[in-house]
């Protein structure tokens with residue numbers, strides 16, 4: 001399906017596939033964020049709601065995951081729903097015996113009300129949506145392309161802190177080429193006015209020319225920088241990312257570029273502003289020093305993690321039609 005035919009949310013999430021941040025508009029994000037706040041209250045009470053009672057959601061993960069899988073599973077259970085959990089279907093489902101992607105989607109659709117899918121192929125969530133006849137598909141990461149629910153929680157985390165998503169200055173560091181969270185985050189920030197994002201990456205891991213040109217046509221200013229010394233001192237957020245080892249065909253190439261830019265207390269002292277928050281979609285594998293963890297503005301193991309469950313609770317409640325829209 002072409003990008004133009006992606007189902008736009010336009011304030012009505014019910015039955016929609018969630019494949020890309022391109023489906024969102026500001027009003028839909030505001031609706032989601034308002035509900036996310038309520039979901040946080042439900043989760044904090046440790047008393048499961050019955051909002052998704054009777055619903056079953058399949059979590060079909062062809063790639064490893066801790067946060068996306070765990071927070072979707074927890075979100076469904078927080079709301080009284082149930083899961084069918086297929087981790088590593090290449091080894092633990094009939095995919096191992098040669099069952100096709102198409103048949104796999106059709107089979108799991110028959111058991112549930114929605115499918116959350118992570119897959120290494122770009123466009124796989126879109127392909128699943130094209131195959132499924134009634135169950136909404138949620139993209140939990142399709143190769144280096146997009147990771148929309150990660151961007152939703154990232155945007156919510158920034159919004160919670162600054163009470164706005166416009167007129168922001170951000171620094172994104174690490175792997176722009178293969179990192180999917182970055183691409184969804186830029187799409188989201190580009191919906192709002194006057195945002196500027198500085199992109200700090202090794203030369204070989206810059207955004208592709210195509211992605212850079214595509215994003216530049218949007219309402220966002222992107223500035224590629226080459227050194228930590230180019231980081232502006234007035235950024236609202238720093239968003240560090242992991243170099244995506246699993247996308248490299250040659251490990252020597254990975255070794256050359258991994259951890260070129262490491263977030264340390266020294267760098268914070270030299271380049272961060274008094275308000276800058278420190279984010280990372282995780283996992284981290286050396287690009288943030290553990291010494292940064294105790295900084296109260298390091299949100300990657302605090303609100304950014306918790307918000308992942310809250311936003312997925314809200315998203316599922318809306319998609320499954322449990323909230324009046």
Ligand code: CP
Nearest residue numbers: 065066067068281282
């Ligand atoms: N942020 C994220 O997608 O983490 P996982 O790969 O652990 O799900």
